[in-house]
Amino acid sequence: MSTNPSKKFKNPMVNWIEYRLPIFSFLDNSLGSNYPTPKNLNYFWNFGSLAGITLGIMLVSGIVLAMHYTAHVDYAFDSVERIMRDVNYGWLIRYIHMNGGSMFFIVVYIHIFRGLYYGSYHAPRELLWMLGVFILLAMMATAFMGYVLPWGQMSFWGATVITNLFSAIPLVGDAIVTWLWGGFSVDNATLNRFFSLHYLMPFVIVGLVVLHIWALHVHSSNNPIGIDAKTEQDTLPFHPYYTVKDLYGLGVFLICYAFFVFYAPNFFGEPDNYIEANPLVTPAHIVPEWYFLPFYAILRAFTADFFLFAYTPISWIMSAKLAGVIAMFASILLLLLMPWLDGSNVKSSKFRPLYAMFFWIFLLNCVVLGIVGGKPAEGTWLYIGQFTTTYYFAHLLVIVPLVSRLEQPKTPPESISAAVTSTAQG
Amino acid sequence: MSDTNKSAEDGEEEEKTRRDFLFTTTAVVGAVGVAATAWPFIDQMNPAADTLALSSTEVDLEPIEEGQSITVVWRGKPVFIRHRSSEEIEKARADDDANLPHPESDAERAKNPKWLIMVGVCTHLGCIPLGNKSGEIKGEYGGWFCPCHGSHYDMSGRIRKGPAPTNLPVPEYTFLSGSRVKIG
Numbered sequence: 001m002s003t004n005p006s007k008k009f010k011n012p013m014v015n016w017i018e019y020r021l022p023i024f025s026f027l028d029n030s031l032g033s034n035y036p037t038p039k040n041l042n043y044f045w046n047f048g049s050l051a052g053i054t055l056g057i058m059l060v061s062g063i064v065l066a067m068h069y070t071a072h073v074d075y076a077f078d079s080v081e082r083i084m085r086d087v088n089y090g091w092l093i094r095y096i097h098m099n100g101g102s103m104f105f106i107v108v109y110i111h112i113f114r115g116l117y118y119g120s121y122h123a124p125r126e127l128l129w130m131l132g133v134f135i136l137l138a139m140m141a142t143a144f145m146g147y148v149l150p151w152g153q154m155s156f157w158g159a160t161v162i163t164n165l166f167s168a169i170p171l172v173g174d175a176i177v178t179w180l181w182g183g184f185s186v187d188n189a190t191l192n193r194f195f196s197l198h199y200l201m202p203f204v205i206v207g208l209v210v211l212h213i214w215a216l217h218v219h220s221s222n223n224p225i226g227i228d229a230k231t232e233q234d235t236l237p238f239h240p241y242y243t244v245k246d247l248y249g250l251g252v253f254l255i256c257y258a259f260f261v262f263y264a265p266n267f268f269g270e271p272d273n274y275i276e277a278n279p280l281v282t283p284a285h286i287v288p289e290w291y292f293l294p295f296y297a298i299l300r301a302f303t304a305d306f307f308l309f310a311y312t313p314i315s316w317i318m319s320a321k322l323a324g325v326i327a328m329f330a331s332i333l334l335l336l337l338m339p340w341l342d343g344s345n346v347k348s349s350k351f352r353p354l355y356a357m358f359f360w361i362f363l364l365n366c367v368v369l370g371i372v373g374g375k376p377a378e379g380t381w382l383y384i385g386q387f388t389t390t391y392y393f394a395h396l397l398v399i400v401p402l403v404s405r406l407e408q409p410k411t412p413p414e415s416i417s418a419a420v421t422s423t424a425q426g
Numbered sequence: 427m428s429d430t431n432k433s434a435e436d437g438e439e440e441e442k443t444r445r446d447f448l449f450t451t452t453a454v455v456g457a458v459g460v461a462a463t464a465w466p467f468i469d470q471m472n473p474a475a476d477t478l479a480l481s482s483t484e485v486d487l488e489p490i491e492e493g494q495s496i497t498v499v500w501r502g503k504p505v506f507i508r509h510r511s512s513e514e515i516e517k518a519r520a521d522d523d524a525n526l527p528h529p530e531s532d533a534e535r536a537k538n539p540k541w542l543i544m545v546g547v548c549t550h551l552g553c554i555p556l557g558n559k560s561g562e563i564k565g566e567y568g569g570w571f572c573p574c575h576g577s578h579y580d581m582s583g584r585i586r587k588g589p590a591p592t593n594l595p596v597p598e599y600t601f602l603s604g605s606r607v608k609i610g
């Protein structure tokens with residue numbers, strides 16, 4: 001991806017700017033005809049650009065909503081209702097923003113599982129992958145604080161439950177919770193700071209995305225067979241081939257997105273959040289947004305009699321509550337170690353049938369965790385949650401390190417173009 | 427800086443030590459300055475003076491009948507005040523010797539056994555337990571029950587069953603006269 005210093009454009013104005021600020025060659029090298037991209041990318045490689053575009057949609061709709069929203073406990077709920085009823089197209093913009101959060105997580109989760117299946121985290125893309133995990137964490141913080149802003153019952157009680165997690169920290173836990181709240185309960189001070197940070201965090205995400213794309217462009221995209229491009233034969237210029245493919249994918253994505261915005265705007269939401277926050281009444285069943293459910297299930301799996309807790313040294317040093325909190329954060333942070341947990345020298349699961357099978361079990365396990373997270377933590381659901389939590393950690397800490405080192409992978413093709421020609425011949 | 431000096435003035439130990447001293451002191455003073463400047467930006471998130479000013483509440487106990495509970499708001503949280511009957515006091519005291527996850531005697535929890543005063547926030551993850559109003563579920567031990575994750579509290583507000591780690595906390599309070607109490 002070396003820059004062509006003698007790059008000349010047809011338009012003299014463009015050349016005048018280019019000579020002083022080489023922005024046009026920068027764009028050409030990042031998204032244009034001068035960015036060689038593996039020619040065998042499938043549609044799973046659309047989700048990176050979709051995530052970037054969704055971030056843009058969230059920024060624009062969010063900035064507009066902030067022009068009409070009031071971050072005060074007495075007015076927040078009413079100001080959101082005013083956006084829905086009185087502000088011109090307020091209903092549309094709010095539904096775009098509200099469903100955009102869910103769309104963002106769908107796209108990003110597919111993007112992450114794509115990376116897990118095709119081994120995109122392998123050398124030399126470890127930092128690229130780790131930056132992605134940090135983007136996920138930043139997205140979660142942003143989404144959590146955004147959900148508090150409408151000041152409905154789920155907003156208030158979700159904020160109460162999640163901020164209370166920090167009280168599990170020994171000695172300083174209560175001081176930290178008071179500090180987070182700015183008072184003795186979730187109140188006006190909490191709402192104000194959440195609004196401020198909810199506005200800030202997307203720009204932090206933009207910064208992380210810039211680093212993520214920068215790291216991507218150093219070694220270019222991974223691809224379905226996991227063999228890096230060796231010659232020009234293996235690549236296509238990003239423009240027009242992948243610009244057009246990304247735009248086609250965007251069209252399909254926007255149709256799905258628009259379906260929810262116009263026909264099922266509250267599909268992903270909770271009816272209880274249309275009841276104004278009441279600090280003296282807890283809803284019967286508190287659930288977070290769907291994209292947090294697997295992690296919520298892991299948090300709640302840790303009860304005093306959970307075997308992973310009760311019969312291990314964990315119970316000697318901490319309470320079940322603290323263990324649950326640590327497990328929840330660890331379930332995401334462990335992903336940072338994927339490049340080292342997976343010791344295979346073949347990237348793509350296409351050539352690792354056993355590993356691929358465990359990948360699909362892991363994916364299914366995550367879906368079950370999500371279902372459990374939405375149910376009351378009692379009876380059978382609690383046991384299913386404890387089993388799937390155990391499996392989640394067993395996959396990352398035992399199955400991936402062992403299978404990746406013991407399985408003899410199939411021999412991948414020589415190169416990307418060799419894979420194509422052999423398929424054509426065979 | 428010290429690195430370039432090392433190669434340029436190789437062997438001049440005294441000169442190097444003085445520079446290193448200045449370099450280290452400057453760095454230390456700088457670090458202290460940064461920490462001192464950071465503190466106001468961290469501490470601003472702690473409760474403000476007006477929030478702290480509202481940190482105590484006075485309640486008139488006169489209108490609360492025996493066997494009745496009320497909920498008052500203190501520091502933005504509900505406080506349960508229950509006027510216990512003599513049977514309830516006996517029941518709570520009888521449980522002092524039961525297998526308690528967080529052992530506390532009823533006498534420790536209620537200065538005046540007739541009045542049980544405690545913060546009505548579940549010690550698990552902060553939900554409001556049911557049982558303070560008549561007709562609400564009171565749980566298996568006849569006290570309070572948290573619907574979020576199923577914690578059962580007894581007639582003394584002690585955790586008996588469920589994920590909550592500790593008893594419902596008793597706030598600081600003083601009886602100002604026979605029928606007035608100051609919480610906080």
